[in-house]
Amino acid sequence: MIRTLRESLAASPLPRLEAQLLWQRVLDVPRAWLIAHDADPLQPAQLDAYRALEARRIAGEPIAYILGRREFFGRDFLVTPAVLIPRPDTELLVECGLRAIRDVRAPCVLDLGTGSGIVAVTLALERPDARVRATDRSAEALAVARKNACALGAKLLFSHGNWYDTELGSVRFDLIVSNPPYIDARDAHLGQGDLRFEPPDALTDGADGLRALREIVRGAPDHLGPGGILCVEHGWDQAAAVRSLFLRHGFADVASERDLSGIERVTRGCLQA
Ligand SMILES: C[S@@+](CC[C@H](N)C(=O)[O-])C[C@H]1O[C@@H](n2cnc3c(N)ncnc32)[C@H](O)[C@@H]1O
Secondary structure (H helix, E strand, C coil), X not given: CCCEHHHHHHHCCCCHHHHHHHHHHHHCCCHHHHHHXXXXXXXXXXXXXXXXXXXXHHCCCCHHHHHCEEEECCEEEECCCCCCCCCCCHHHHHHHHHHHCCCCCCCEEEEECCCXXXXXXXXXXXXXXXXXXXXXXXXXXXXXXXXXXXXHCCCEEEEECECCECCCCCCCEEEEEECCCCECCCCHHHHCHHHHHCXXXXXXXXXXXCHHHHHHHHHHHHCEEEEEEEEEECCCCCHHHHHHHHHHCCEEEEEEEECCCCCEEEEEEEECC
């Protein structure tokens, strides 16, 4: 019979780190506490609560949804099944956006498809002088983004709707960023692993994976000011196609940036003045 944390960790089929994260949630303690108290007797109710979380993980539910949290750019974000789980790759999109507005005072920024709000909130916190608007077609996702903005103290404007078809008014943005759904609807990975639990609308455009990117690039010139910059995240094999989209729609200085694995993951371009 399991009586202590040490015994529970040894018996768990989960990787040790995941089991520890679940125990942290059950006991509401930091990781160091688990190590210092691993021989303390556990209450039956605590063991029951842990087993319930462990069963969800064994059934495949992503750890971020079970915990309801995920770190991004050094900050802790609320995550629910209504939003994509933040990926470390997306930090490259934020870095690209921050570089794009480095020399612009009080920049106007638009984040299309904000999901949990990680990109918009991070840009607003890293550049407190920026005016940042975040949009999404999913009202549930926007509710999560609002909570994250509020919890982290970021002042954002929100609009609900299809890409540019929201209350954007006549503002011309200095920067448009987007991490749109870019997985081909026929990709078998959509039925595997964590992706099975994420909102389909956040993963795939229901077509070849470039449909959303085409709409975003095509619409950007009508919403960027002269010299404005568009930065988009895309799939590992889409960089060349995205660069030609940018060029076709009048962007200059078009270039793709590589993520930590060396994959071209983000493409940017500047609207010629
Ligand atoms: C890949 S997720 C990105 C979420 C978040 N920006 C991130 O990086 O974690 C794409 C987001 O685009 C939204 N979306 C999908 N189609 C859309 C559309 N036609 N108009 C606006 N938003 C859309 C989804 O609801 C989802 O939140």
